[in-house]
Ligand SMILES: CCCCCCCC/C=C\CCCCCCCC(=O)N[C@@H](CO)[C@H](O)/C=C/CCCCCCCCCCCCC
């Protein structure tokens with residue numbers, strides 16, 4: 595009688611997904627070289643956004659920083675995943691994305707969109723936490739569809755954006771939303787193309803689209819989170835007037851977008 599041992603979840607290539615980039619081309623230790631190192635974008639953008647959004651977070655809630663701390667974790671887990679292509683790495687990558695999205699929703703979803711039976715942000719946060727735990731367990735059931743399910747949440751995010759932008763008369767925020775949408779469109783085109791048309795890209799000797807996805811989705815999320823932080827501030831801290839700025843090229847309106855508080859009617863909560 596012979597037993598076939600199933601590979602450990604930590605083993606290299608135990609993930610069912612192998613991205614288009616050719617493995618071990620540049621290093622014998624790193625499976626997908628460019629897919630691994632482009633995650634540095636998350637390690638740079640995360641701390642910068644914590645710094646830039648600190649004045650807003652002081653007024654609103656320091657929990658905002660949790661989103662960016664988890665965002666940095668996505669970068670680290672994604673590096674480990676592309677370095678090893680292990681099943682464990684894949685799950686860490688996907689589950690950390692799920693938790694960042696859940697954190698984003700629990701902090702920034704405007705209260706008018708809460709289900710009617712949930713009153714208050716704390717109760718909503720608890721419900722989202724329960725959903726995150728259940729979804730984390732469910733992610734083990736059919737791991738190959740996890741990434742598609744995560745990507746499809748974007749449809750709800752787009753729905754929220756359309757509803758909110760219709761009420762918005764701040765030209766800067768409308769432009770920022772359009773730029774976010776364009777960045778996401780480029781990102782998702784790269785992700786899908788790498789997944790679905792790898793043979794085509796291999797024939798052209800250009801297998802790096804997933805690396806481009808890392809850069810564009812990182813920027814899209816930094817942009818869109820600033821848009822949601824702005825909408826949220828209108829609902830939750832209406833006594834504050836916010837202005838959109840960019841780092842490092844403030845005058846050219848180019849770079850990472852963030853919010854500054856220009857006026858406060860009543861001084862309530864601050865760091
Ligand atoms: C009130 C709403 C708040 C919304 C907050 C939105 C927060 C989005 C947060 C994080 C998403 C980060 C995604 C980074 C992925 C990097 C790792 C990676 O590349 N993983 C892949 C494997 O390496 C994996 O296949 C990817 C899985 C799918 C990711 C789904 C991302 C959804 C992003 C939603 C962004 C919406 C932007 C909309 C702009 C109009």
Ligand SMILES: [Ca+2]
Pocket residue numbers: 612613614615616617626
């Ligand atoms: Ca590969």
Ligand SMILES: [Zn+2]
Pocket residue numbers: 629672676804808
């Ligand atoms: Zn990736």
